[in-house]
Amino acid sequence: MNETIVMPKLGMTMTEGTITEWYKEVGDPVEKGEPILTISSEKLNQDIEAPISGVLLKKHGEVEDELEVGAVIGVIGAEGKTASTETKKVEQPHAEKSKTSERVSVATVARPVKQASTKTRIFITPLARRMAEKENLDIAHIKGTGGNNRITKRDIERVLVNGVDVEVEATAERTTQAVSVDLSAVGEGLSPMRKAIARNMRGSLAQTAQLTLHRKVNADPLIDFQKVLRKEIESGELDVKLTLTVLIARATVLALQELKKMNSLYHDGQLTEFDEVHLGIATSLEDGLLVPVIKDAHQKTIGSLAKEMKDITEKARSGAADGNLLSGSTFTITNLGASGIEYFTPILNAPETGILGIGALQDELALAEDGAVKSVKKIPLSITFDHQIVDGATAAEFLTMLVGYIESPYRLVL
Amino acid sequence: MTERKLTFMSAITEAMVQSMRKDETVILIGTDVAGGAEVDHLVHDDGRYDDAFGGVFGLSKGMVTEFGRERVIDTPIAEHGYFGAAVGAAATGLRPIAELMFNDFVGFALDPILNQGAKMRYMFGGKAKIPLTVRTVHGAGAGAAAQHSQTLYGMFGAIPGVKVVVPSNPYDAKGLMLAAIEEDNVVVFSEDKMLYGMKGDVPEEYYTIEIGKANVVREGTELTIVAIGKMVQVAQEVANRLAKGDISVEVIDLRTIAPWDQETVLNSVEKTGRLIVIDESNPHNNTATDIASVVADKAFDYLDGPIKTVCAPNTPVPFAANLEKAYIPDADKVLKVAEELIADLRKVSTI
Numbered sequence: 173m174n175e176t177i178v179m180p181k182l183g184m185t186m187t188e189g190t191i192t193e194w195y196k197e198v199g200d201p202v203e204k205g206e207p208i209l210t211i212s213s214e215k216l217n218q219d220i221e222a223p224i225s226g227v228l229l230k231k232h233g234e235v236e237d238e239l240e241v242g243a244v245i246g247v248i249g250a251e252g253k254t255a256s257t258e259t260k261k262v263e264q265p266h267a268e269k270s271k272t273s274e275r276v277s278v279a280t281v282a283r284p285v286k287q288a289s290t291k292t293r294i295f296i297t298p299l300a301r302r303m304a305e306k307e308n309l310d311i312a313h314i315k316g317t318g319g320n321n322r323i324t325k326r327d328i329e330r331v332l333v334n335g336v337d338v339e340v341e342a343t344a345e346r347t348t349q350a351v352s353v354d355l356s357a358v359g360e361g362l363s364p365m366r367k368a369i370a371r372n373m374r375g376s377l378a379q380t381a382q383l384t385l386h387r388k389v390n391a392d393p394l395i396d397f398q399k400v401l402r403k404e405i406e407s408g409e410l411d412v413k414l415t416l417t418v419l420i421a422r423a424t425v426l427a428l429q430e431l432k433k434m435n436s437l438y439h440d441g442q443l444t445e446f447d448e449v450h451l452g453i454a455t456s457l458e459d460g461l462l463v464p465v466i467k468d469a470h471q472k473t474i475g476s477l478a479k480e481m482k483d484i485t486e487k488a489r490s491g492a493a494d495g496n497l498l499s500g501s502t503f504t505i506t507n508l509g510a511s512g513i514e515y516f517t518p519i520l521n522a523p524e525t526g527i528l529g530i531g532a533l534q535d536e537l538a539l540a541e542d543g544a545v546k547s548v549k550k551i552p553l554s555i556t557f558d559h560q561i562v563d564g565a566t567a568a569e570f571l572t573m574l575v576g577y578i579e580s581p582y583r584l585v586l
Numbered sequence: 587m588t589e590r591k592l593t594f595m596s597a598i599t600e601a602m603v604q605s606m607r608k609d610e611t612v613i614l615i616g617t618d619v620a621g622g623a624e625v626d627h628l629v630h631d632d633g634r635y636d637d638a639f640g641g642v643f644g645l646s647k648g649m650v651t652e653f654g655r656e657r658v659i660d661t662p663i664a665e666h667g668y669f670g671a672a673v674g675a676a677a678t679g680l681r682p683i684a685e686l687m688f689n690d691f692v693g694f695a696l697d698p699i700l701n702q703g704a705k706m707r708y709m710f711g712g713k714a715k716i717p718l719t720v721r722t723v724h725g726a727g728a729g730a731a732a733q734h735s736q737t738l739y740g741m742f743g744a745i746p747g748v749k750v751v752v753p754s755n756p757y758d759a760k761g762l763m764l765a766a767i768e769e770d771n772v773v774v775f776s777e778d779k780m781l782y783g784m785k786g787d788v789p790e791e792y793y794t795i796e797i798g799k800a801n802v803v804r805e806g807t808e809l810t811i812v813a814i815g816k817m818v819q820v821a822q823e824v825a826n827r828l829a830k831g832d833i834s835v836e837v838i839d840l841r842t843i844a845p846w847d848q849e850t851v852l853n854s855v856e857k858t859g860r861l862i863v864i865d866e867s868n869p870h871n872n873t874a875t876d877i878a879s880v881v882a883d884k885a886f887d888y889l890d891g892p893i894k895t896v897c898a899p900n901t902p903v904p905f906a907a908n909l910e911k912a913y914i915p916d917a918d919k920v921l922k923v924a925e926e927l928i929a930d931l932r933k934v935s936t937i
Contacts, residue, residue, distance in 0.1 A: 299890040319926030325890045326930045
C-alpha cells in the first residue's frame with residue numbers, strides 16, 4: 173500500500189504551508205517516523221515524518237512551493253512499487269506524445285498551485301431566490317438571518333423596504349470581500365512568519381472596529397504584594413520568577429471571568445462568549461511575534477501561571493512551540509514595558525474582542541492625603557477592544573475592574 | 587346542536603351503532619368484538635347473558651345485544667381467515683367493519699386487504715365494490731411494548747386502492763367513521779389507543795366528515811405544522827408556545843393520510859413558506875416523508891427553509907416508560923427542529 177503525505181493543518185488559521193527543505197530524494201528509503209521534509213506555515217516550522225517505512229516514490233512539490241492544507245506533498249510506498257494510480261494516469265498520455273502532452277504537463281504543474289478561489293457558497297431559500305430574481309437583487313449583498321445563515325424571505329423584504337440598509341450591508345460585504353481577496357497577496361515575498369503576521373494584522377484591522385482606552389494604575393500595592401508572594405513562591409520548589417506581568421495576567425483572568433463580553437470571539441458571523449479563559453501572551457522574537465497560549469488560565473494559581481508563562485514564552489522563542497500552543501486564545505496580553513513604552517494601541521488578535529497592553533512601570537509624583545508630595549509607582553494600561561462587540565463603557569468597566577484588582581491585590585488570591 | 591361530550595371511544599361506538607341502525611348491510615366482524623356474549627355456556631339459569639366486554643378496549647360493548655350474533659360476529663384468532671370473509675362479504679353486498687385488534691398484527695391480515703380488497707374493483711373493471719372498513723389501533727404510550735404499540739397506518743397508505751383515515755378527536759372520529767362505512771372502497775380507520783379517553787363535543791345526530799380532506803385547526807402565517815392523529819395536540823402545543831414569541835403557526839390536522847389533502851397543505855405552505863410534519867411512525871418511508879417530498883416538488887419556489895419531519899426514531903417501541911416517552915414526538919422535539927426554520931423570525935432586524 174502506498175501512503176500519501178499531506179500538508180498538515182498546524183493551527184486553526186493555517187490554510188497553506190511552504191516546503192522549506194526536503195531531507196529525502198525520490199527513491200530514498202525511509203523509516204516510519206523519520207523526518208522526510210520540513211514545512212513552514214504562518215509561524216511555525218515543522219518536520220513531517222514518514223507515516224510508514226518504505227521508499228519515497230514521489231514529490232508533489234519542490235522547496236518554496238506553497239501547498240494548501242490537505243494537498244498531497246509526497247507518496248511513500250513499499251520498495252519496488254510505483255506511485256499511485258493517480259500518477260500513472262498523468263503519465264499515460266505522456267507516452268502517447270500527442271498534442272495532449274502539453275495540456276497534461278500544464279495540469280501537472282498546476283497541481284500544487286492554489287485552487288480556484290474558495291468563494292463561499294451563499295445559502296438562500298428557494299422562495300428568497302425567486303424573490304431576489306424578480307426584484308433583480310444581488311444576493312451576494314444580502315445578509316442571511318435564517319437557519320444556517322440562509323437568506324430568507326424576511327431578508328429580501330428587509331432589503332426591499334430599507335434601501336439604506338442594503339447600501340450599508342452591501343458596502344460592508346464588499347469591503348470584507350475585497351479585503352479577503354487582497355489578503356491572499358498580503359505579505360508576499362516576506363518570510364512565512366512575517367507573512368502570517370502581515371495577514372493577521374491586516375485582517376484584524378479590516379474586520380474589526382478597534383478602539384483603545386488608556387489609564388494608569390497605582391502599582392505600589394501590587395509591588396508590595398509581589399514582594400510578599402515572591403518569598404513564598406521563589407523559596408518554594410517552584411523555580412519561577414514572579415513578575416508583575418504574571419500578577420496582572422491573574423488580574424486580567426479574574427476580570428474576564430466577571431465580564432465575559434470581553435472574553436469572546438466573533439467569527440463567521442457568530443459571537444461566542446467563553447467561561448474559560450485561554451490567555452494569549454504576545455511574545456517577541458528576533459524577527460517576529462508569536463502568541464503562545466496559557467490554556468485554562470482561570471484554573472491556574474499565580475504560581476502555576478508564572479511557571480507556564482515562562483515555559484510557553486521560552487518555547488515560542490526557541491521555535492519549539494507547536495500549533496496547539498499557538499492557537500485557541502480568547503484574550504491576549506502584550507507587554508512593551510521593558511522597552512520603556514508607556515501607552516500604545518495594540519492590534520486585536522482577531523477574532524478576539526480585547527487585547528491588554530501593559531506599559532513601563534514609572535515613578536510619578538503624587539499628592540498624599542496630607543498634602544505632601546510623594547513618589548508613586550504607576551503602570552500605564554491600554555485596552556484595545558472591538559467596538560462591534562462591546563462599547564467604550566464596557567471596556568472602561570473592564571479596565572476599572574483590572575485597576576481594582578491591581579490596587580487591592582489580595583483579591584488576586586481570594 | 588347540543589353540547590354533548592363524548593369520549594373518542596364512545597364516539598366510534600356511536601358511529602358504528604348509528605350506521606348499523608341506518609343500514610342493515612353493515613356488520614361488525616373481529617376477534618372478541620362480541621366478547622363471548624350469547625355464547626351458550628355463558629347463559630345464566632334465568633336466561634340472562636353475561637354482559638360481555640366487547641372488544642379488547644370495550645368499543646363494541648353492548649352491540650351484540652342490540653344487533654345479534656348475525657351482525658356482530660366473533661371470530662377465531664385467525665385474521666387472514668376473517669379478513670378474507672370480510673372482503674368476500676364486501677364484494678357481495680355487505681358493508682363490513684372488520685376489526686384488527688392491534689395494527690401490529692397486520693401481517694396476518696394483509697393479504698385480503700393488500701392483494702384482494704384493494705385490487706378487486708380495479709381488476710374486475712369496476713364491477714365489484716369493496717365497501718370494507720378496517721378498524722385498527724396504533725400508537726405508543728400505553729406501555730404495551732414493541733408488538734402492540736406501533737404506528738403502521740403509513741403501510742396501508744402505500745397501497746393504491748386503500749384509503750386511510752386517522753382521527754385526532756372525538757368529533758372527527760365519529761364523522762370519519764360514518765364516512766368510512768359509507769365509502770365504497772377499502773378504508774383503514776386507524777385509532778390511536780392513547781386518544782380513547784379524550785373527551786370532546788360530539789353531536790348526537792348522524793354526520794360524516796369528507797375523507798381526503800384535511801382540517802386547518804389553527805390559522806397562521808409563518809409556519810405550517812401538519813400533524814397526524816394525536817400529534818395534532820403536539821402541534822397545537824408548539825403553536826401556543828411559539829405564539830408567545832409572536833410566531834404565527836398554522837396547524838393542519840391531516841385527518842386522512844391516504845389520499846392526503848395536497849391542496850390544503852400546499853396552499854398553507856405557499857402562504858407560510860415553512861413546513862414541519864409530525865408523524866409518530868418510524869422515520870423512513872412514512873407519511874411525513876411522503877408529504878415532504880411532494881411539497882418539495884410542488885411548492886419548491888415557495889419554500890423559505892428546509893422541510894422538517896419529526897417522527898419516532900428508527901427503532902421498535904421501547905417498553906421502559908422513560909424510553910417510550912422519549913420515543914414519541916413531543917413539543918420540545920418539534921421546537922428544537924423548528925429553531926432552524928424560525929431563526930430569521932426570532933432575529934429582530936435592527937438596522
